[in-house]
Amino acid sequence: MKRSTHVFFWLVPVFLLVNQYPLRAQQLLDRKATKQTRALYVNLFHVAQHGILFGHQDGDAYGVRWQAESGRSDVKEVVGDYPAIHGWDIGLIGKPANLDGVNFALMRENIINNYARGGINTISWHLQNPITGGGSWDTTRAVQAILPGGTHHAQYVAELDKVADFFSSCTSGNVHVPIIFRPFHEHNGSWFWWGKDHCSEQEYIQLWRFTVNYLKNTRKLHQLIYAFSPDRSRMDLDHARQSYLYAYPGDAYVDVIGLDNYMDVGISWNQKSPAQQQHDLITVLRTISQLANEKMKVAAFTETGLEGVTNADWFTEVILKPLKANPDIKLAYFMVWRNANEKHHYAPYPGHAAASDFKKFYQDPYTLFEGDLKHIYTQQKN
Numbered sequence: 317m318k319r320s321t322h323v324f325f326w327l328v329p330v331f332l333l334v335n336q337y338p339l340r341a342q343q344l345l346d347r348k349a350t351k352q353t354r355a356l357y358v359n360l361f362h363v364a365q366h367g368i369l370f371g372h373q374d375g376d377a378y379g380v381r382w383q384a385e386s387g388r389s390d391v392k393e394v395v396g397d398y399p400a401i402h403g404w405d406i407g408l409i410g411k412p413a414n415l416d417g418v419n420f421a422l423m424r425e426n427i428i429n430n431y432a433r434g435g436i437n438t439i440s441w442h443l444q445n446p447i448t449g450g451g452s453w454d455t456t457r458a459v460q461a462i463l464p465g466g467t468h469h470a471q472y473v474a475e476l477d478k479v480a481d482f483f484s485s486c487t488s489g490n491v492h493v494p495i496i497f498r499p500f501h502e503h504n505g506s507w508f509w510w511g512k513d514h515c516s517e518q519e520y521i522q523l524w525r526f527t528v529n530y531l532k533n534t535r536k537l538h539q540l541i542y543a544f545s546p547d548r549s550r551m552d553l554d555h556a557r558q559s560y561l562y563a564y565p566g567d568a569y570v571d572v573i574g575l576d577n578y579m580d581v582g583i584s585w586n587q588k589s590p591a592q593q594q595h596d597l598i599t600v601l602r603t604i605s606q607l608a609n610e611k612m613k614v615a616a617f618t619e620t621g622l623e624g625v626t627n628a629d630w631f632t633e634v635i636l637k638p639l640k641a642n643p644d645i646k647l648a649y650f651m652v653w654r655n656a657n658e659k660h661h662y663a664p665y666p667g668h669a670a671a672s673d674f675k676k677f678y679q680d681p682y683t684l685f686e687g688d689l690k691h692i693y694t695q696q697k698n
Contacts (some may be wrong), residue, residue, distance in 0.1 A: 342612055344350030344571055345528070348538045353494040355695035357571065360614045360648040369684045371401025371438065371651030372663050373619075376426040377418045379446055379655045379667040384422060388526060390655050390665040391685075395678040398686040401649045402430045407442030407452065410478040415451070417444055420482065427486050431493040434689040437486075438496035438543070438618075438651065441479070445509045446471050452508045459515035463522050476527065480535040486515075492539040494693065498618060501526060502547035502576050505564050512550070517563045524565040545574035545618040548600050556603040572648075573608040574618035575600060581634050582622045590666065598638050598645070600605065605645045621662030625670040631677035640682055 343594045344354060363369060372391050375398070377383070392398050404423055407415035414420065427437045436680060445454040446468050447461060476669035486493040500503035503520055506513040524544075527626070531537045544564065551559040564570070579586055580597035601617065608615035622630050639645060655661035664671040677683055 337641045340496070342614070342624075345490040345542060346532050346538055346540065346697075348532075348536075349540075350492060350494065350538050351691040351695070352491055353539050353541060355493045355693050357614065358664055358695055359692050360507070360616075363393070363684065364615065364648040367682045367684050368617075368647050369400035369436070369649035371403055371436075371649050373403035373405075373651060373654040374416060374418060375399055375655065375663070376402060377404075377422065380386070380658055380661055382646055390661075391683040392536050393666050394664050394668070394671050395675055395685070397678070397688075398433070398435060399429075399651075400684050400686050400689055401438055401651050402426070403651050404437065405442055406439055406479060407483060408444065409441075409482055414556055416656070424482070424486055427493055427495075428488050428516050430486050430686075431486075431491075431693075433686060434692055436496070436649075436689075436692065437493065437500060440501055440619075441497075441499045442508075443475060443499075446475065455506070455509050455511065455514050457468050457514050459519045459523050462568065463519065463689070464526065473530070475549060476530050477535070478529055480537055483531075483537055483539065483632075484535075485681065494539050494541065496541045496543050496572060497531075498543040498545055498572075498574065500524060501545045501574075502620070504546045504550040504559075505554070512562070518564040521565050524563075525569050525662045528565075528569050541571045542569065543572035543616065543618055544660050545572075545576050546569045548575060548577035549579040551600065553596060553599055556599060560600075560607065569612050570611075571613060573604045573611065573613045574616045575604050576619035577617065578620060578622075581620055582627055582630065587588065594638055595609075597634075598642055601639075601645050601647065602642065605647060609646070614648050615646060616648050619651055619653060621652035623653075623662060625664055628669045630670060630672045631674050632680075633673075636682065637678060662684045 335646040341591060342358050344357050375389045375391055382388055405414055412419060430437055444451055444456050445456055447458040448454050448456050460466055461468040465468060483495060500510045503510055505511050516649055531540060539645055546560055580593045586593060604614045653663040655663055655665060664674045678685060
């Protein structure tokens with residue numbers, strides 16, 4: 317367990333928060349959102365004022381040298397606690413398992429169990445190309461065809477119904493588990509069929525808005541928090557705000573101002589010095605933090621990591637140090653990618669060279685793991 321002096325941030329009286337950002341009502345785009353979903357959103361904002369939640373993709377489903385073993389987590393086996401944020405992906409929804417081999421029934425079970433323990437679930441969607449049936453990386457143009465009036469619109473609606481059915485099935489008692497939904501991520505890149513080179517800016521905005529409206533209004537899902545997450549590698553830092561907002565669907569269609577960034581955290585192809593990379597990292601994170609404040613949204617570092625965690629001090633030096641040194645940057649959470657095997661992993665596992673540093677990261681009062689979450693689904697009265 318962490319030190320007993322650790323503060324549960326959403327219990328901090330709100331008058332303590334006004335110095336950095338005047339507190340205003342943080343409202344979800346879905347005005348009919350469940351009370352648990354509304355509480356989670358407000359509490360994410362409160363968390364961001366003083367710390368950050370740690371997340372891991374697929375961490376409950378598999379790890380290095382194990383798969384589908386109930387209760388296991390590489391993160392938990394290193395620090396004794398689960399991540400606060402549990403990432404999932406629903407690519408191949410409707411099949412028995414997703415694109416990374418995670419059984420959907422097991423995923424649902426874990427999502428519900430995470431909620432019951434007080435953890436938070438976020439879901440991305442590597443949707444297969446609706447024209448060819450190929451994977452998300454099949455860049456055959458498809459967006460125009462799946463918009464209303466398009467040749468494959470009905471097919472896309474059928475996919476959305478599968479998504480809605482899965483989300484609706486994630487219930488704990490009579491509560492629909494709140495989910496941070498992050499569809500069509502990294503759209504400013506060109507590697508997915510919904511990417512910048514394969515549809516127009518307006519087509520992407522139409523796709524996003526239709527998706528939100530269909531899930532919220534037609535399927536009446538009120539458990540979702542919608543996260544927008546461009547990729548840092550396609551941003552021009554000389555025009556960071558404008559670059560970030562390419563194909564932004566609008567404030568009425570976004571809850572989380574997110575960012576996926578592998579570029580500024582040590583990736584091998586970035587030839588800039590560590591100091592310059594850290595400068596760039598601070599620049600982009602400050603940009604999304606400021607935008608979220610202006611728009612009364614929550615900011616998050618939605619996807620990152622260093623493959624293999626080849627820098628043994630990565631968690632404390634590359635992530636924690638710059639965040640603590642720049643308290644104006646307010647991020648609710650950051651999430652590293654999955655632990656597939658001994659080469660492709662982003663969180664330490666027992667015996668890993670970075671395990672000691674990760675323990676220091678865990679012990680720091682600034683970081684929050686699942687055991688630190690108390691009443692995250694309850695909105696505190698001021």
